[in-house]
Amino acid sequence: MSARPSLVLAGDMHRRLQAHLFPGDGAEAAAILLCTRLMLGEPKLLVKDVLLVPLEACARSPDQLDWPGEFIEEALDRADQGDLSLVLLHSHPGGLYRFSAADDASDRLVMPSLFMARSHDQAPTFHGSAIMVPGGAIRARLYDERLASTPIALVAVYGDDICFYWNADTHPRNRPMAFSGAMRKELGGLRFALIGASGTGSIVGQQLARMGAGDITPIDYDRIHARNLNRILGSTTKDAQVEELKVSVLARDFATFASDVRVHPMPQSISTREAVLAVARADIVFCCVDSDEGRSLCDRMGEAFLQPLFDVGVVIPVRTTATGGKAILDINGRIDYVQPGGSSLADRGVYSPESLAAEYLARTDPEAFARRVKEGYMPGSIEQAPSVITLNMRAASACVQEFVARTYPYRLDGNRNHARTSFSLAAGEEESLSEDAFSSEPKVLFATGLGRPLLGLPALEAQR
DSSP: OOOOOEEEEEHHHHHHHHHHHOOSSSOOOEEEEEEEEEEESEEEEEEEEEEEOOGGGSEEETTEEEOOTHHHHHHHHHHHHHTOEEEEEEEOTTOOOSOOHHHHHHHHHHHHHHHHTSOTTSOOOOEEEEEEOTTSOEEEEEEOTTOOEEEOSEEEEESSSEEEEETTOSOTTOOOOTTSHHHHHHHTTOEEEEEOOSHHHHHHHHHHHHHTOSEEEEEOOOBOOGGGTTTSTTOOHHHHHHTOBHHHHHHHHHHTTOTTOEEOOBOSOTTSHHHHHHHHTOSEEEEOOSOHHHHHHHHHHHHHHTOOEEEEEEEOOEEEOTTSOEEEOOOEEEEEEEOTTSOOTTTTTSSOHHHHHHHHHHHHOHHHHHHHHHHTSSOOOOOOOSOOHHHHHHHHHHHHHHHHHHHSOOOTTOSGGGSEEEEETTTTEEEEEOGGGSOOOOOTTTTOTTOSSGGGOHHHHTTO
């Protein structure tokens, strides 16, 4: 994957910062970002918490800011407890989207003290400085322990809208328009993780590659069989004969029409440490699995790595007729967008502890699972219809379009009202639910990065 330093914020945290840094009086203000370091090649800083420097404690003007060192000391104490990096952020109310000479002088004075305050037994770290301009765009830079600075190539904000602020962009307010060449160019600089490369996953991957995605990591341990040929794009009878890996089929197919896309096939289960680390490098995650365990891991990764998650699911419930045959009750699709710090798939009831236990039982003791289904303690599996590519196309397209709508907004009623979109083909209906419709449990893994145990799961740590 291409290397570039990045800084990632949850949308709610970005809103808090924007409200504090631009209180309406036209003067500069300051905050300190406390960041987990995700070190996989170039550093990715995940904003875990913020310290808002009180306005009344500062000497503020439209182009100058002085604030007491006690707040840096407080931030250093908190950072030392979790081995966090600090990014000193202040506003430029006048809209100057670059570091001024005064900013450079301030960094030369303050940055050495940040590194001197660290414990000698801690691993090498980075600290940084950043500016925010009206509208919320952020430009940032990192310093290493030699005080050499590096621009942060990308600042990403994941909330109701998805915002990318590139260091090379001199006009941050001019976000690309949906479906434009500018959109395609930006997609070429982003990294996507595609978890699941089968029915919906192959279609999502095709759309991303054709739209211009620059970097795609498809993750799936499974192989092509004859039963897959009617719903996995790009698969052939020869693939089924040799049982080719699904991710290899995707990579081969992408190369036939998108020679510039970087594809990193990962023939692993998402429950492996190697796959989790591959996902950690991504900017955007698409979940196209049919297991609750897979969705549970996606929830954990989105929370720990501050990644936006797009999850797609389809189901065709059936009933038994009076003559003993089968009849379709409905044909349903569901697309969930999960933003860091927001309601998770678990919060929304997509899976539960009971359904996770059922899957575990199905893997370890199929006979006991069958008995419990018969006794009515848990729902049984519905026989999967083989010719479902039209349904998969409908759902996969809606999933990718949800990403487009979030990143290049065009909805008249805004994106917050579309945390979940579901459709019924039998009823000819589509409905959306707002993020506010779901309650959210505390996020204990929020911005923990690669902290041990990885994703809070000892089983992943045992794979080291």
